[in-house]
Amino acid sequence: xxxxxxxxxxxxxxxxxxxxxxxxxxxxxxxxxxxxxxxxxxxxxxxxxxxxxxxxxxxxxxxxxxxxxxxxxxxxxxxxxxxxxxxxxxxxxxxxxxxxxxxxxxxxxxxxxxx
Amino acid sequence: xxxxxxxxxxxxxxxxxxxxxxxxxxxxxxxxxxxxxxxxxxxxxxxxxxxxxxxxxxxxxxxxxxxxxxxxxxxxxxxxxxxxxxxxxxxxxxxxxxxxxxxxxxxxxxx
Numbered sequence: 422x423x424x425x426x427x428x429x430x431x432x433x434x435x436x437x438x439x440x441x442x443x444x445x446x447x448x449x450x451x452x453x454x455x456x457x458x459x460x461x462x463x464x465x466x467x468x469x470x471x472x473x474x475x476x477x478x479x480x481x482x483x484x485x486x487x488x489x490x491x492x493x494x495x496x497x498x499x500x501x502x503x504x505x506x507x508x509x510x511x512x513x514x515x516x517x518x519x520x521x522x523x524x525x526x527x528x529x530x531x532x533x534x535x536x
Numbered sequence: 537x538x539x540x541x542x543x544x545x546x547x548x549x550x551x552x553x554x555x556x557x558x559x560x561x562x563x564x565x566x567x568x569x570x571x572x573x574x575x576x577x578x579x580x581x582x583x584x585x586x587x588x589x590x591x592x593x594x595x596x597x598x599x600x601x602x603x604x605x606x607x608x609x610x611x612x613x614x615x616x617x618x619x620x621x622x623x624x625x626x627x628x629x630x631x632x633x634x635x636x637x638x639x640x641x642x643x644x645x646x647x
Contacts, residue, residue, distance in 0.1 A: 425579075452632045464580060464623075466634040477634060512579040518632045523570060525635060527579025 423447045425528035427513050433534045437502050442531045444496045444513030453496045454514040454525060455488065457481070464512065470496065471518075503535045538563040538626035545642040554611045556641050558624030561605050566628035569600060569607045574621045574640070583622075584609070611643075619645045 426445045434440050446453050455467040468478040470488055487499045496515075500507055510532050514525040541559040548554045560569065568587055572580040584591055586598040586607070597610040611618055621640040627633065 454634065456635075463639050464574070464635075464637040466636065469632075469634055471632070479634075510577070514579070514635075516632055520631065522582070522585050523568070523627070523631045523633065523635070524582040524585070525580075527581065530577070530579050532577075 425513055425515055425526050427511075427528035427531050429531060430529065431532045431534070433536065434503055436505055436535055440500050440503055440533060442498045442500075442511050442513075442533070444498070444528055445494055446496055446513065446515030447517075447526055448494070449517060450515035450526070451518045452476075452516045453488075453490070454516075455498045456512045456514065456527075457509040458512065458530075459509045467498070467511075500533075503533075505535050508533055508535045538567050540624045540626050540638055542622075542624050542638065542641045544639065545644065547644050547646060548614055549646050550615055551613050554614050554618070554643060554645075556609045556611075556622055556624075556643070557606055558609070558626075559606045560624070560626040563604050563626050564628060567604075567626045568628050569598065569604075570625045570627070570635075571596070571598065571609050572623045572625065572635075572637070574623065576620075580623065580635075580637070614643075614645045616645050616647060619643060 453470040458464045468482045469476045510530040512530045513528040538560040570585040571583045574580040584598045591598045599608045623640040
């Protein structure tokens with residue numbers, strides 16, 4: 422069964438450093454998302470991406486965040502200058518978009534630890 | 537996007553049927569009810585979606601009364617591996633829109 426993959430599984434970085442989280446969505450999917458989950462809290466929407474542009478973003482997704490689909494397979498989330506409060510699990514998700522169901526397929530997540 | 541309310545936690549024993557009820561009093565005509573499951577340290581996973589009456593798949597059943605102000609996710613004969621957080625969502629804005637998760641219901645299945 423096709424699945425969304427994410428790398429790395431765990432990223433440790435120093436405050437102020439740039440990080441890039443990578444995702445490979447399911448190959449025929451057209452809509453892509455990033456969510457985050459701070460430890461013990463709920464899953465929060467960050468951004469959605471379709472047709473090579475951002476379709477929606479949350480208040481969390483400020484100028485420090487950016488997304489890119491550089492090569493038609495990878496979908497990346499960049500945090501330019503990490504803060505302690507960016508420590509969280511980051512989940513990538515994708516969906517084909519041709520179904521009546523909003524069944525988003527999530528990856529296993531990247532645990533980001535900012536020291 | 538309707539606000540949903542569900543119990544914070546539930547306990548059950550292996551082999552029992554578990555019913556998790558979600559309240560969505562302000563559900564709109566075009567809102568669908570969707571349930572996701574999340575295991576520790578994993579991403580959420582779609583379980584089931586419905587609009588009204590009853591929907592069943594290989595994992596669960598979803599019961600939605602005529603007024604659609606609540607829904608019940610039914611897990612038959614749970615096992616230890618069903619220990620997870622279960623999220624109820626009610627949204628009809630788009631079949632490709634963002635998902636808005638609440639706190640969910642933490643189900644603990646005991647031996």
